[in-house]
Amino acid sequence: MSALSHRDMDEFSLIERYFRRHQPGATDLELGIGDDAAIVRVPADRHLVVSVDTLVAGRHFQRDTAAADIGHKALAVNLSDLAAMGAAPRWWWLALSLPDADAHWLEAFSGGMFALAEQYDMALAGGDLVCGPLVVTMTVAGLVAPDQALCRRGAAAGDAIYVTGTLGAAALALRYQQAPAAPLHRPRPRVEAGRALVGLATACVDISDGLGIDLGQLLTASGVGATLDPAALPLPTTAVDVSGTQLWELAISGGDDYELCFTVPSAREQELPQRLCGIDVQLTRLGYTRRGAGLHWRTRDGACFRPSVAGYRHFG
Amino acid sequence: MSALSHRDMDEFSLIERYFRRHQPGATDLELGIGDDAAIVRVPADRHLVVSVDTLVAGRHFQRDTAAADIGHKALAVNLSDLAAMGAAPRWWWLALSLPDADAHWLEAFSGGMFALAEQYDMALAGGDLVCGPLVVTMTVAGLVAPDQALCRRGAAAGDAIYVTGTLGAAALALRYQQAPAAPLHRPRPRVEAGRALVGLATACVDISDGLGIDLGQLLTASGVGATLDPAALPLPTTAVDVSGTQLWELAISGGDDYELCFTVPSAREQELPQRLCGIDVQLTRLGYTRRGAGLHWRTRDGACFRPSVAGYRHFG
Incomplete structure (x- = not known):
């Protein structure tokens, strides 16, 4: 990766630098990045819809894919699952395993991810950042009125x-x-x-x-x-x-x-x-x-x- | 891995076989494994507490660690985060990247994971199963009364x-x-x-x-x-x-x-x-x-x- 590598930065500094942002849509996020877990408020008249997707480098995207595209796509594939349920996306969690704490890569990756999230007023609520092979797992949660979610079951003959x-x-x-x-x-x-x-x-x-x-x-x-x-x-x-x-x-x-x-x-x-x-x-x-x-x-x-x-x- | 490899099984069959179980404690799980996303009911008098942790083979556990231990540990480290918040665990999502669909490994891994989950009446709500390097990400969600969660902030001098x-x-x-x-x-x-x-x-x-x-x-x-x-x-x-x-x-x-x-x-x-x-x-x-x-x-x-x-x- 790039010569501008942050080998001397620990994961706390990296998270502060690339993943903690002011998020105007985060009014229902009681506690965000920086504690043992996140706390969110789910409205009493809504059910929670949750989707998890993992993208592996070399399998779900080519190794030379631009970091901004990876950030976009990892969130987009989860949003697509929420879309299929008819849910309104609210929060997401990022679990990122990456080989090196490369500054340019992290900047572009988080940029691609946040740019998509902002279209939906979503808030990054937490996650995990570890050293390992490039694997991106996102957990996205949204809201839907009780018994209103679109499911795979439900089609009748003639639809x-x-x-x-x-x-x-x-x-x-x-x-x-x-x-x-x-x-x-x-x-x-x-x-x-x-x-x-x-x-x-x-x-x-x-x-x-x-x-x-x-x-x-x-x-x-x-x-x-x-x-x-x-x-x-x-x-x-x-x-x-x-x-x-x-x-x-x-x-x-x-x-x-x-x-x-x-x-x-x-x-x-x-x-x-x-x-x-x-x-x-x-x-x-x-x-x-x-x-x-x-x-x-x-x-x-x-x-x-x-x-x-x-x-x-x-x-x- | 083992000779008893399920190379001919797709991820749907694997999920059916190793991850879909009758879960008596899943009464608040509206929709579980098998759709685009899971749907859960959060009680009106509770906030949702969510933790995500990733374990990478060779980094967070040794490559020869028993599969049952990996299943246990990946869930345990997340439960520990919920414990630190004073939350009651309810549901979890498994994102599993693994190199081969090995039957013995999956049987033992899911056994270790479910054995721990059953102690807390938790329900596996969904996840993702992909082919890649061995990386385990779990998302665990629990419940806590509003404004009652234990946070890192809050200690006073003399405590x-x-x-x-x-x-x-x-x-x-x-x-x-x-x-x-x-x-x-x-x-x-x-x-x-x-x-x-x-x-x-x-x-x-x-x-x-x-x-x-x-x-x-x-x-x-x-x-x-x-x-x-x-x-x-x-x-x-x-x-x-x-x-x-x-x-x-x-x-x-x-x-x-x-x-x-x-x-x-x-x-x-x-x-x-x-x-x-x-x-x-x-x-x-x-x-x-x-x-x-x-x-x-x-x-x-x-x-x-x-x-x-x-x-x-x-x-x-």
Whole structure:
């Protein structure tokens, strides 16, 4: 790492320097960084929603990824989970294992992280900073009204299946080293859309491992199935010479999209535009759920489309 | 790792197999493992206390440490933080990066973790399981009545300083590879003692980096100092040929003790036995806080004792 290394700084000084900031949105943070634990106030009329995600260097991001992008992405993937629950993010905790206390790296990493957090008035409540291989774990907590959270279970047969944004852009950027790399390094969590869907969507999931796996889990949890036309997939525009079928594959199996996939009763589809009014997000209807189990892809001419892999597997 | 490797199992199957259990104490867990995030109910008359700790293989535990001990310790060090706040533990989240999906290892690791959790009726609410270097991050959340948490700040000049248990046993076990190794591998968090001290202790900290660092932080946060006699330190019995001065050094700088160090107004010291009645814990008074700053060690004959290092430094 950089020559400007803070080998002489202990973790207390590093935390003071790079992670303790004035956080105007932290009014419900009773006790923040600097004690044995953090103390937060959860309103009596809210449940707490908590998500934890770990990013490992060389596995979830390339080792030469810019530190600011790592800081952004580690928080974004957690915010995407909260978005899928329809929760309003409030606090986060950072557990950072890093090989060296490099000043430039820490400055950029915390900058990327705080810049995203500030969009949601979130407060960094605490964490841990240790020496080790580069592994970033964030714990994010948010709030939702009791019994209002969007879950994977809840879709009924005949519900419409929607997805936000486009699918496959991150996989394109990763596989073809193609610009723009933003979809890969700077995913944009659909927090506003998720919150707007509370009370309307019957089930919701965020797409991290790939639509095939994640929508598949929603369907299984809900006890329904779906047969969808891959031509309905919202694909990214690309200058790469890649076939339409390859793009379908990336959209279904690529992962790292951090879009939301959700179901809405068909009788209430017309409420969607008003719900999402003012939120900058593209919506695409993939089709409808059906009785039975399984997620299948079939083109308009009746041909089956089978992606070669379902999505990202963490082991094996 | 073992030949009985689950290379063919994905993370969903692994989580189902090793981490999803019937948890009788999980009545306030609205939604647990298996969705995008967990949902918990925090009682209206309680604040939420959250601690995050990361243990890195080869740094916070030896690479050949038994998996059950790693599972125990990773949870125990977090529970120790909650104990220092006087909080009652309720839920935890596990973020586990491990090189291989080894069945024996996962079985033992989860066994060690759940065995400790069951003592406190805690529920595993969620987490993340990824492939990478062996790094264990746990997030533990507990409850405390508003404005009742024990903090590092709060000690007044003249308060008595107490410590639970003995200090230096883990450092002895590590440095001299001496039996018993339990203090190093199986620290016992002082959860009951911490809760019993709510309303009596003016400040509290757990001893993870070493008494010198941790008590030093309590004193600094409280704006007081202390000059203590090292002869008052509660030392472990040992068969190792180590001088009394070396034992003082280990007790002050060794770390990994996970005992509580707390302050009590001198006029209320006599309440301690009743408070801790029925709790199996040894208490030792180290001395009293004073006006001014700094933590100094001075023997009865007036000689200064200066530990060669203050405690565990995470970087440098």
